Each structure stands twice: as C-alpha cells, then as structure tokens.
Amino acid sequence: MSMGTRSDFKTETNLQGPIGKPQSMYRKPVLFLTFSAIFGGVLALVANGQEIRDRDADSDAAGQAQGRYYQPAQPASSQFRLGVQIRNTNTGVVITRVVPGSIAQQIGLETNDTIIAVSGYQVGVVEGRTYDVGEELVRRMSRQGTATLLVLNHRNGQLVNIPVPSDPSPAAAVLGTVNTNDRTNAYPSMTLEVRLVDITHPQWRDVVIAETQTVVTGRWPLGFRLDYDPAAIRPNHRYAVEAQISLRGQTVQRTLAPVAVNLSVPSPRVDLTLTSSSQPNVYPNPGASTLSPIDQVDSWYVELLGRKLTDRESTVWQRELSRGKPPQEILATILGSSEYSDRFRGDQRAYITAVFQYLNSRSPSLQELTRWQARLVQLRDVRLTLVQEMLRESMKR
C-alpha cells in the first residue's frame, strides 16, 4: 500500500444481520481481532461465533451432499468493481493485481496487500467457505453508498481502514450531456438510457460495453456519467456513445447515430442531441395497436399464455423495448416458447396451425401447413426461428 487514508481500526458495532435479502443469512458481521491473531495467521470470529458455526455446519453439509462448493448469496444490483485481481486465503483476500486507473489504485491499494474485511464483514476463506470481496463491496456500495476496507499493508504489516469513495473520480468514465430538439415531448416518467458501444465492425449494432439508465429529471441539457470497465476496452477498437429516452418501453427520442468517443484520453466528454423517434407501431393484431409496447406484450401473455406478465418479465421486456427491441420479436419469443407450444402436447400440426391463425387471422391452407411443417423439420424443431419466419411473412402481406 503506497498511500490512502490511514485510521485506527474500529470494530463493527452493528451485530444485526445484513439488510434485506438473505445473501448474508449465514453470517453476521464479525468482530476482529487482534494484531496477534492476524500475524499468527488465524482469524477468529468472536461475535456470535456459535451461531455462525451452526449455520455454516448446515451449509457445509449441503456442500458435501452436492460434492461442490457454492458461495453464499448476493444481490447483484450494481456493477461496482474495485479493480483488483485476488486470491482468497484463510487470512483474507490477497491482491494479486491492481487494474491501472481503477478505484483500487486511487485509494492506494497495491499488489500483495490483504483485504481482511469490508465494512466489518470478513472476506476470504472463513472456516472453509469463501466470502467474496466483490459481492461484499457491491452490497455495501449499493445499499449504503459507501464501504470501508480493513487492509493489511504488505509493506509495514500494519492494519488500516480505507474508505472506498462513493463517487470516485472518473478514471474510467465518459462524461457528457444530452440535449433534445423536442423539449415539448417530456414526461416525468421518462427514462434516459446512455450506452457506450463498440462500433469497430459495421454489422455490430448491439455490442454494449456500458450503460446507464436514469429517470429524466431537471432541465435540459441533462448531464450523464457513464462508468465502464477498462478491461472491456480493446486497444484497436472504436467506441461511441448513444442515448435514447423511453416512455413505458417505447422509445420517444434517440440519437440519430452513435457519437464517436476517444477513450484513450483522460475523462472523455461527449455531448449528444436527441431527436423524436418515429418508430412505427405495427403489430400483427391491429386492434391492440393503441396499447403501449409493454401493455401490448402483457396482452399477448394474457391472450397466448393465459396469464399476465410477472413483474420480473415486465422489467426485462421493458428494458429490451427501451433498447429498441421490436415488440414483434417479443411476440415471436412468446409464440416460440415451450410454455406456449406445450399446450399442443407435441402436435406440431396443431401448433403451426394456431401460430399461423394468430399471425394471419385465418387458417393455413393445406399447402401452407405442409410447407411450414417441412420448414420446422429443416430447422430441427427450433420453433423460435420458425415463428420469426412466419411472422416476417405475415407482415409482408
């Protein structure tokens, strides 16, 4: 460790379990310990130790039953990375490499330093189980906006507390603004999505290196900050930034083309301008064309699968719609799904007939039915591709 905030180690006083989800259900914050414990190579759990061991005993039994080790749970609501490669040991997490320009480098971590705990939660191998430093950081940063590392400095053998900044300097981030030429078209529930994309090859339309999504608030132009993973950047590739604004899954404004950005300069900036999107609403069932895209998807679920979208499905499809996925592709996914095709109990003829009827509002002729059956055989029963082809053909008419 070459630098960084140095302070006395303070024990964690909150002995309650982690907030919310059960990712730390087997473990409570630990109280450490003494220098002798560290230098003796033994980390002792002194808080609620018995309970910790009891819980772990159950878990270990499971691991043995499966013949495989599984790590404890974690939410993954953040892509936060400290920027280190590590090796888990019984005495903590040994840093084997610090990524240049990373937060780890900014706060002074060095190769061979050992991270003992994150905000009072021990990391590394504890009684045979591994507690992941990345997970613990994600958890603390996403829930508390801050974290403190207890680090053993490899140079002098001293323990130090190092705060991880909640808003680190943008060593790997694109900053910029988004303006619009249509300010009349703004609603409070709109979301702004900004994406860093790889445009090296002309056919690459969706190689997304980083993205950020926020609710549209404040005055134009809107500022943004797009953090990216430096490890995902290739030296000879070209990158650009694009943005769009969506309302209930429908793109209402977008950049006409991605704007090139040079990531080799420090703190690159990009200023974007949105224009209103004239994305047509063309659905196979015209009666539903007045619905918003996500409501349309929901109506397809009800109509075809006999149920409404779950919250999770709704979240996922809204995101896909906002990223420009045509609703028709989602319809094809529904019609090609096992959940839909299972209704026909292996009767391909009945399945194809039903899909054709839905897309064309009429029954297929014998010739059409035979053709699509043969096509499904050609496609080796890959229903999704078949439905996509049927959908494309129906939309040509």
Added chain:
Amino acid sequence: MRMIGFAISAFLLHSAFVGSPLAAQQGDTFGYPYAPEKPLAGELQLVGSTLMQPLASLWVEDFRDTHPEMQAMIDCKGSESSFPLFKSDKPTIGMFSRAISDDELKTASAKQNVSLHATTVAYDVLAVIVHPENPIDMLRWDAERSSLWSGRGNTTITKWSDLGVDTPLGDASILLQLPTAEHGLRTLAERFLVADLKREQYQANEVANPADIGDAVLKNPNAMSLISATRARGQKVKVLPIQINGSRVVSPFDEDSATEGYPLVRELTLVFPLDAKGQRHPLIDEFLSFVLSIRGQRIVQQDGFVPLGASVLDGQRERLGWEVVK
C-alpha cells in the same frame, strides 16, 4: 417416502447454497459486458436439454447479431443424449438441465475419449405439482428434522395421509410421474424424490417427454411430480408452495423465490470439449463468453430462468481461465 421426505430434505440442503446465491434480484443481472474481438464464422452445434432449447435459440439469435456469419445447429433430445455427440467433428456444446459433477465429467471424458469440461450458466426453479383436486395445500419442511414434516413426527411417507391429507385420497399411495432416463430432470427426481429407496418401495410411472408430465399428473389424482416452474405456469395442475422452518411459505412463482430461500432449484450447465492441445474451439469460447456476459444472462432472465449471481459468475470465469476483476 422417506423417499419424499429425504428427497425434499436433500433439495433443501442443496438450496442452502444453491437456492440463495442465485443472482439477481428482480430485473437485475450481473456479469461482464460482452466485448468480442471480431465477428466469427463457422458452425456451432448445440445439443442436449429439451428444456434449454428455447433458451439456446434466444442465445443464438442474439449472438448472431454480432457474428452474422456464424451458423448454429440446435438439436435437443434430452440432456443425457449429449455425451456421445461430443465425438462430432463440429464444435459442440452439450446443454444439461442439471449440475454435472467433476467425477461425471471424468467418466464421460474417458468413455468418449475427449476431454470434457462444464460451466454453470443459469438456474431453473422447480415446482412440485399434484392433481388440482388434491386437497394438499403445501409441503412442510422442518429444518431441525431435516425432512418433510408429516405432522406426526418424522415418519416414512408413502401415502397421502402421511402428508396430512384426511380425505379418502389419504389412503392412496403417492404415485410419482418421472421423466425417462435421457432427461436431466430424471436424475434430479431420482436423487431428490426417490432418494435411496429401491424401485419396489415406491410407485412411479415414466413419462417420455417432460413437457407431458403435467398431463400425466392431471390424469391421476394420486400423482405427484417435479417440473420446471416455467413449464408449470399456465397448466391446470396444482403447484405446491413449501413452508420453510414452520413459518414462511414460499412458492416457486414468487418473484424472488430463488433468493427468498425456495429450495427446489437446479443448475443449467453447458458441457464442452477441449481439443488435443487442451484448448476450447474459438466458437465455443466466444459463445461461452457471450452466455456468461450481462447480455447472455439477460436472455436467461427473458426465458424465465434465473441468472447467476456475481460470485458464481466469477467462479465460472475462473474455471474457464478468464480474468476476474473484483
């Protein structure tokens, strides 16, 4: 059915690790961005799990947006049908709707004379289903007894009355509807529902296509089975929630069931060969990179499965020899 008692207990023990590390809370996925070097061409063969066929189609469709010259052949006849197909000249990925142990990989590698490796790519929430007229409302789990709770102590469970059914159905034996041997679900059903009982100690029928298990259960009021929760949706069968620790009841359809301690969860696995030099074929390598990226994991979620969590993803990357940055 100590059978079922043991079975569910094993599942729940399993879940102590597998159930809870499941990734994403609602709508979230974790992973690294998919950052390919260049578009690739060639043909990739995807074989195995029928359950995973739609997922494979979605992956391939998206993957081809970046690699339009690449072709994929998806041919699914059940997880267990995969192993002999690795002898193919084409780069082949086997899809298994269950976990694959290292010992199993060693055995299969020796038998097929090819070095096989595996990576976990997603989780599938399973559902215990019964006939809709079955009065049972849920299965109980007693953590202290490490078994299904019959309400009368830890007795062997063979009849519906052992599970608290007090109607005439209670006198009937529980009939398991099991998928045939080529499906990954069969292995799980045997491990978790049949456990160590001998064949003559329990009643079971075989169902050739897992998609037909729901129908098989509908035809017999005594029946019970285990299917993917994604396939249970929209069917007329009754899906049983599970009461954990005598209080909390979790359904496989709960939004965050996997992270809320619901125990019946299985891994979805991709198996792939290494060449004589110990290398993965470039197309296989690229496809695995895609599947384990944020982009691939979002598709997992789109298809109704559960994406991997941060540490599990990192673990898979380490197994594949890729850089992991915390």
